Amino acid sequence: DIQMTQSPSSVSASVGDRVTITCRASQGISSWLAWYQQKPGKAPKLLIYAASILQSRVPSRFSGSGSGTDFTLTISSLQPEDFATYYCQQVKTFPHSFGGGTKVEIK
Amino acid sequence: QVQLVESGGGVVQPGRSLRLSCAASGFAFSSYAMHWVRQAPGKGLEWMAAISYDGSNKYFADSVKGRFTISRDNSKNTLFLQMSSLRAEDTAVYYCAKVRRGELPDYLDYWGQGALVTVSS
Numbered sequence: 207d208i209q210m211t212q213s214p215s216s217v218s219a220s221v222g223d224r225v226t227i228t229c230r231a232s233q234g235i236s237s238w239l240a241w242y243q244q245k246p247g248k249a250p251k252l253l254i255y256a257a258s259i260l261q262s263r264v265p266s267r268f269s270g271s272g273s274g275t276d277f278t279l280t281i282s283s284l285q286p287e288d289f290a291t292y293y294c295q296q297v298k299t300f301p302h303s304f305g306g307g308t309k310v311e312i313k
Numbered sequence: 314q315v316q317l318v319e320s321g322g323g324v325v326q327p328g329r330s331l332r333l334s335c336a337a338s339g340f341a342f343s344s345y346a347m348h349w350v351r352q353a354p355g356k357g358l359e360w361m362a363a364i365s366y367d368g369s370n371k372y373f374a375d376s377v378k379g380r381f382t383i384s385r386d387n388s389k390n391t392l393f394l395q396m397s398s399l400r401a402e403d404t405a406v407y408y409c410a411k412v413r414r415g416e417l418p419d420y421l422d423y424w425g426q427g428a429l430v431t432v433s434s
Contacts, residue, residue, distance in 0.1 A: 207375070240420045242358075249408055249424035250350075250358065261422065293358050297418040300363070300372040302348070307357040 208232050208296050212305035218313040225281040227308045229294035234274045238298035241270055241279045244307075245290045253292075254279065284310070315339040315423045317409050322428030325399055333428055335392040335409030340423075343367075343387035346412045348421055349394050351405040361407070362394065365417055372417075377403075399432045406430075 209232040219225050229239065237257040242250040252261045254270035257277055267282045281288055289312055294305040321333040335347070349361040362383040363372045371383050382395040392409050406427040412419035 238418065242421075244358075249426060250421075251424075252413070252420060252422045255413065255420040255422075295358075295360070295421075297420060299418075301374045302360045302363070302418070304350075304358040304360060 207301055208235060208299060208303055210294055210296055210303050210305040212292075212294055212308050214308060215306065216309040216311060218311045219284050220313045221284055221286055223284045223313075225284055225288075225310060227279045227292055227294075227310075229272075229277040229279070229305050231275045231277075231296055235296045235298040237273045238296055239270075239272070239277050240295045240297065241268075242293045242295065243288075243290045244293065250293065281310075315411065317411065317423060317425035319407065319409055319425045319428035322407065322430045324431045324433060326434050327400060327432055329399055330395070330397040331399060331430060333394040333396070333407055333409075333430070335394075335425055337390045337392065337409075337411070340411065342385075342390040345415050346417045346419065347383075347385065347392045348410045348412070349383060349392075350408045350410060350421070350424075351403075352408070352427075353402070353405040356405075359405070363417060364392070366415060370417070396430070399430075401432050404430060404432045 211230045239257045241254040244250040258270045291309045316338045318336045348363045364383045410421035410424040413422040
């Protein structure tokens with residue numbers, strides 16, 4: 207099975223900050239990676255798929271990069287509505303494992 | 314608009330069974346693979362199971378293989394998760410989700426609101 211490791215597990219940031227979250231796969235997954243945002247009590251929301259493609263209606267301040275084993279989610283200028291937990295997920299092989307999550311908190 | 318509505322959650326004793334349903338609307342259900350994902354209280358997301366658009370292919374996490382079954386009724390636009398031999402560690406919110414394009418593998422673009430399953434004596 208492929209293990210997905212996210213770092214950091216949490217980050218404190220201010221509105222306007224640039225935030226970067228990393229996700230590492232235990233083996234190569236090409237670009238078969240998604241990023242999701244989840245707010246408390248809500249279902250996850252797809253932000254980015256195929257490592258770098260922005261899902262429809264997702265603000266352009268979100269971007270994704272990487273391929274193979276190392277991936278990055280960047281929020282270029284953090285907005286109040288971006289405080290949430292972010293998860294990566296690989297879909298190259300079953301089981302479609304998730305990373306442990308990164309909580310973006312207000313500094 | 315796409316809607317996914319889970320039902321069937323509740324409190325169940327260890328060792329018992331429970332069936333979750335996910336009613337889909339707003340898209341051609343029979344053309345899309347579907348998934349179940351769960352989230353234990355205060356924990357991260359855990360992928361559980363997937364089923365192809367026609368039900369011919371099914372995939373499970375090791376943690377539930379042999380205990381959980383995924384199925385679908387395309388005539389009723391409904392996805393199911395049959396859970397048996399339930400354990401305390403199965404306590405979680407269970408989400409159903411549809412894939413973006415239709416086939417597997419693919420990304421999960423719409424999710425239900427979740428159904429809480431509590432396994433406790």
